[in-house]
Structures are given as C-alpha cells and as structure tokens.
Amino acid sequence: xxxxxxxxxxxxxxxxxxxxxxxxxxxxxxxxxxxxxxxxxxxxxxxxxxxxxxxxxxxxxxxxxxxxxxxxxxxxxxxxxxxxxxxxxxxxxxxxxxxxxxxxxxxxxxxxxxxxxxxxxxxxxxxxxxxxxxxxxxxxxxxxxxxxxxxxxxxxxxxxxxxxxxxxxxxxxxxxxxxxxxxxxxxxxxxxxxxxxxxxxxxxxxxxxxxxxxxxxxxxxxxxxxxxxxxxxxxxxxxxxxxxxxxxxxxxxxxxxxxxxxxxxxxxxxxxxxxxxxxxxxxxxxxxxxxxxxxxxxxxxxxxxxxxxxxxxxxxxxxxxxxxxxxxxxxxxxxxxxxxxxxxxxxxxxxxxxxxxxxxxxxxxxxxxxxxxxxxxxxxxxxxxxxxxxxxxx
Amino acid sequence: xxxxxxxxxxxxxxxxxxxxxxxxxxxxxxxxxxxxxxxxxxxxxxxxxxxxxxxxxxxxxxxxxxxxxxxxxxxxxxxxxxxxxxxxxxxxxxxxxxxxxxxxxxxxxxxxxxxxxxxxxxxxxxxxxxxxxxxxxxxxxxxxxxxxxxxxxxxx
Numbered sequence: 420x421x422x423x424x425x426x427x428x429x430x431x432x433x434x435x436x437x438x439x440x441x442x443x444x445x446x447x448x449x450x451x452x453x454x455x456x457x458x459x460x461x462x463x464x465x466x467x468x469x470x471x472x473x474x475x476x477x478x479x480x481x482x483x484x485x486x487x488x489x490x491x492x493x494x495x496x497x498x499x500x501x502x503x504x505x506x507x508x509x510x511x512x513x514x515x516x517x518x519x520x521x522x523x524x525x526x527x528x529x530x531x532x533x534x535x536x537x538x539x540x541x542x543x544x545x546x547x548x549x550x551x552x553x554x555x556x557x558x559x560x561x562x563x564x565x566x567x568x569x570x571x572x573x574x575x576x577x578x579x580x581x582x583x584x585x586x587x588x589x590x591x592x593x594x595x596x597x598x599x600x601x602x603x604x605x606x607x608x609x610x611x612x613x614x615x616x617x618x619x620x621x622x623x624x625x626x627x628x629x630x631x632x633x634x635x636x637x638x639x640x641x642x643x644x645x646x647x648x649x650x651x652x653x654x655x656x657x658x659x660x661x662x663x664x665x666x667x668x669x670x671x672x673x674x675x676x677x678x679x680x681x682x683x684x685x686x687x688x689x690x691x692x693x694x695x696x697x698x699x700x701x702x703x704x705x706x707x708x709x710x711x712x713x714x715x716x717x718x719x720x721x722x723x724x725x726x727x728x729x730x731x732x733x734x735x736x737x738x739x740x741x742x743x744x745x746x747x748x749x750x751x752x753x754x755x756x757x758x759x760x761x762x763x764x765x766x767x768x769x770x771x772x773x774x775x776x777x778x779x780x781x782x783x784x785x786x787x788x789x790x791x792x793x794x795x796x797x798x799x800x801x802x803x804x805x806x807x808x809x810x811x812x813x
Numbered sequence: 814x815x816x817x818x819x820x821x822x823x824x825x826x827x828x829x830x831x832x833x834x835x836x837x838x839x840x841x842x843x844x845x846x847x848x849x850x851x852x853x854x855x856x857x858x859x860x861x862x863x864x865x866x867x868x869x870x871x872x873x874x875x876x877x878x879x880x881x882x883x884x885x886x887x888x889x890x891x892x893x894x895x896x897x898x899x900x901x902x903x904x905x906x907x908x909x910x911x912x913x914x915x916x917x918x919x920x921x922x923x924x925x926x927x928x929x930x931x932x933x934x935x936x937x938x939x940x941x942x943x944x945x946x947x948x949x950x951x952x953x954x955x956x957x958x959x960x961x962x963x964x965x966x967x968x969x
Contacts, residue, residue, distance in 0.1 A: 648942060655945035662952055676925040679948060683932045686955040693962040694852060698845035700969050 820859055820954075821961050827855035828961075831888045850874065850881060854888050856958040866947045869935025 636646070656675060660666040663682045669675050831851030838844045854874060857867040874881050922930075929944060930936030933951050936944060 651942045652945060655942065655949065659945060659949055659952075662949060673925060676929065679952075680925065680928050680932060683929070683948070683952060683955070686952070686959055687932065689959045690849065690852065690955070690962065693959065693966050694849035695841070695845045696966045697848050697962065697969070698841050700966065 820957050823859045824852075824855050824957055825961055827858055827888045828852050831855055831884045834884055834887055851884060851888070852958060852962060854881075854885050856954050858888050859954065859957075862950070864947055864950050865939060865943070866934045866936070866951050873934060 636642075652672075656672060659679055660675060663675075663679050666675050666678050669678055828851050831854055832848065836843075836847055838847055853870060857870045871885055875885055926941070926944070929948060930939070933939075933944065933948055936947070939947060
C-alpha cells in the first residue's frame with residue numbers, strides 16, 4: 420500500500436535529518452567517508468555480486484515494505500496517525516488514542532504481509548507468519564496482545580479487504596472510511612471527533628466505500644464524500660510534513676504546500692546542477708562508475724552525519740539557504756579529509772565549465788565563495804590528513 | 814537499512830546501464846543532458862511501482878526526443894509498448910477523470926496547486942488527493958537520486 424511505502428521511506432530521510440541541525444540538510448548528509456572507502460579499494464567488482472543480491476524478495480505489490488523488518492518501528496516513529504507520542508505503543512489498552520495510533524500500525528503492517536502470502540488466511544486469526552515479515556509481525560503481534568480485541572478484528576478485516584481489492588488505494592480508502600467511525604458504537608472512545616478514531620467491529624467485505632455519519636454532522640452524501648476527501652488530503656499532508664524538512668513549524672496547508680513546492684524545486688535544481696557537475700568533472704562517466712559504485716555500496720551501508728565536501732557548499736542551487744551553514748563549515752565542524760589538490764583542480768574545471776556555459780544559470784556563484792572554498796581546502800590540508808590512502812587512490 | 818540502500822543501489826545500477834550506451838557528445842551540455850536523462854529514467858524505473866509520475870516522466874522523455882527511447886528501453890530492460898498509443902489513451906482517460914472531478918468540485922485550483930502540478934511530472938491530470946500522494950513518492954525518489962548523484966560527484 421502506498422501509504423506504508425511512504426511511511427517506510429519517510430523513516431529513511433528522517434533518520435538522516437535527525438543528525439543534522441540545519442534545515443534542508445539532505446545536502447549535508449553527503450557522507451564522504453573517504454577514510455572508510457580508502458580501505459576498500461579492492462572491492463571494485465563486488466558491485467556485480469551485490470547487485471545480484473538486490474532486494475527482490477517481495478512481489479510487485481509492495482517491494483519496499485516487505486523488505487523492511489524495522490518498518491513497524493519506523494512507522495511508529497514517523498507516523499502521523501496519532502496525535503500522542505508512541506509511548507502508547509507499549510502502554511495498556513485503556514487509553515484510546517495510543518490504542519488508536521497503534522491500531523494504524525497492525526493494520527498497516529498486516530496488509531503487505533498478506534499480499535505477500537497471496538492466499539487469504541482465515542478471518543479472526545492472528546497474523547500469519549511469513550518469512551520475510553517475521554520481524555514485522557513479531558513487532559505487530561506484540562502490539563496485538565496489548566491492544567484491545569477490536570484491533571485484532573480490524574487486522575482480519577484488513578486481510579479480507581486485501582483479498583478482494585486490487586488497488587492499494589482502494590483498500591486504504593476503505594480503511595480510512597471505516598475508521599471514520601460511528602462514535603455511537605464506541606463507548607470507551609475518548610476523542611470522538613478526531614479524524615482517526617477507533618476501529619469498528621468487523622464487517623463483511625464490500626466493494627464500495629462505506630461511510631457513516633458522525634454525531635452532529637451533516638449526513639448528505641456530498642458532504643460525506645467531501646469530508647472523506649478532506650481527511651485523505653490531511654493524512655497525506657501529514658506524511659509530507661514528516662518528509663519535507665522544516666515543515667514542522669509551519670501550520671496550515673497553504674504554507675506547507677509552499678514549503679513542499681520549494682523543496683521539490685530545489686531537489687530538481689540539485690539534480691540539474693549535479694549532472695552538470697558530473698559532466699564537467701568527468702568526461703568518462705561509466706569508466707569511473709564501476710569503481711565508484713563499489714565504493715558507494717559500502718558507503719551506503721554506513722550512516723551519515725559526516726564530513727561536508729567543501730565544494731558542495733558552493734553549489735548555487737541551495738546557496739540561498741545555506742549561507743549560515745557555510746560559515747559553520749568554515750569554522751570547522753567535521754573537517755572533511757579531502758586532498759586539497761584535486762579539490763582545486765576540480766574547482767578550476769567546474770568554474771571553467773560554468774563560465775563557458777551557464778553564466779545565467781548560476782548567478783549566485785561569487786568570488787567570495789571561491790575564496791572560502793580554497794581556504795577551506797588549505798585548512799584541511801593543514802589540519803590533518805587521514806587520507807594518505809585517499810591520495811593514493813586519487 | 815536494507816530497503817534504504819536497495820533503492821539507491823537499484824538506481825545506481827540502472828543509471829550505469831543507461832550511461833553505457835555510446836553517445837558522441839563532445840560538449841559539456843550534451844554530456845550533462847545525457848547524464849541527467851539516464852538518471853531521471855533510472856529513478857523513474859526503480860521499485861516496480863507504476864505510479865503516475867513515473868509513467869508520465871517516461872512518456873515525456875520519449876516524446877521529447879525519440880532517440881531517448883533506446884536509453885529507456887535499455888534501462889527498463891524491455892521494449893516500451895507503443896508509447897504513442899498509450900499516451901493517447903491515457904490522456905483521454907485522464908481528461909475524462911479530470912472533467913468529472915471538476916464537475917463535482919467546481920473550484921478553481923489555486924496558485925499553489927498549479928505550481929505543484931507543474932513540478933511533478935504528470936501533475937496536470939491529477940486530482941488533489943492523488944497529487945499529494947504522487948508528490949510524496951516523487952520526493953522520496955528525488956531525494957535518493959540527489960543523494961547518489963552527490964556522492965558520485967564528490968568522489969570524482
């Protein structure tokens with residue numbers, strides 16, 4: 420289901436972000452563990468082996484989700500379903516909201532596992548165990564005993580829905596709508612008027628959307644559909660909020676949309692800039708790719724907060740946003756151990772490339788930047804060099 | 814962690830495949846376009862997901878310059894099925910859906926919606942809910958792409 424896909428992926432960048440102080444730090448998350456790489460030069464062709472083991476364990480429906488055993492935890496961390504924190508995950512089932520927020524998880528986690536299995540398990544049973552999802556299910560089944568019986572039923576309801584509905588979106592809609600509940604039925608429900616409320620007792624699977632009117636709200640079909648749509652939109656906005664850095668402070672759809680638009684624009688610009696950089700620095704792209712790919716494999720398994728490649732700080736794409744960050748770098752956070760000589764060389768090439776071809780595209784590339792970068796290069800040189808190996812490589 | 818790196822690994826591998834196609838580009842701009850094209854197609858081809866923006870991106874790529882088709886096929890690993898016909902079909906369907914939505918909602922799309930639609934490939938024919946969903950997926954993929962490209966650029 421798409422939402423879970425997003426949740427899982429939301430976990431990824433957020434873990435990166437958590438280690439960085441400034442907003443929009445994805446550029447800083449460039450982990451250039453050169454000293455890590457340098458010891459792995461012999462792995463140039465481990466690439467092929469690694470690629471062969473690319474994660475193909477899951478079927479087409481939910482490849483990303485199934486592969487991630489820590490999904491439930493990460494979804495717990497970053498999910499927006501509950502307003503309370505996820506301490507409720509292990510708390511007693513007495514409180515409604517943690518129960519409610521937890522409830523999102525077993526449902527969310529159960530459906531992909533069932534899609535994987537293919538054959539519909541019987542209703543009202545606990546989650547079946549499949550190999551790829553054992554971790555997921557263990558974490559989910561942990562929650563299940565601690566939650567009320569309704570959750571179990573909703574999980575089984577989720578199963579049935581998955582059986583009959585092909586599109587993930589449909590199932591998701593159904594879930595949402597059945598969640599937008601009938602408060603009359605729920606007695607220990609504290610927050611009746613919240614968007615995401617408790618589950619209902621199981622219902623026979625349906626092919627169309629069933630919504631019941633809430634207490635004190637209009638009951639005509641148009642406003643119901645409208646409400647459903649609004650809820651969907653707000654759900655997705657919350658997910659986006661987790662994904663786009665700097666959105667937490669902003670309240671309200673309009674400003675958040677602004678942030679999102681800015682973010683997408685900046686990412687696209689970064690792609691342009693980086694491809695230009697790659698074109699200018701390295702005329703033989705795929706010649707180097709093999710070596711670099713192997714290094715990348717190892718890099719990606721290590722995580723992140725690291726040394727800022729000084730050249731990146733000058734990129735005009737995010738120049739405007741990172742003035743202060745740049746200064747921070749100058750005064751040396753983690754000094755990146757890069758040999759200054761190739762740094763200056765690449766700088767030279769890059770500048771030439773820019774000057775020749777894109778004078779209008781990168782107006783923000785100033786003289787001061789160059790100065791600062793060159794200075795940084797010399798600072799690095801003087802400070803230390805873990806990169807004696809690095810020099811050999813380069 | 815496995816899932817995190819698998820997206821990037823997949824992207825990297827597909828990107829490399831796309832770049833292996835021999836091209837005679839001498840100027841920086843041509844090279845940059847080739848690199849960007851391979852990267853975009855590669856990121857759109859990851860994950861076996863058939864989200865709208867991916868399809869729209871691939872269709873755009875092919876329609877802008879027919880020679881790009883080789884790159885796309887190389888990366889995808891199979892022949893594109895008659896993209897002209899499919900795009901015609903899908904645009905008709907899309908228009909129908911859009912009109913229906915417009916009839917029901919009958920509101921003017923505000924500036925921000927329009928701006929977002931322009932950014933996300935294929936965004937013109939999506940309704941509000943779908944737009945946000947696709948944006949989410951698109952942001953994740955873009956992020957992965959930028960990350961990998963940046964690392965590569967920093968290594969060289």
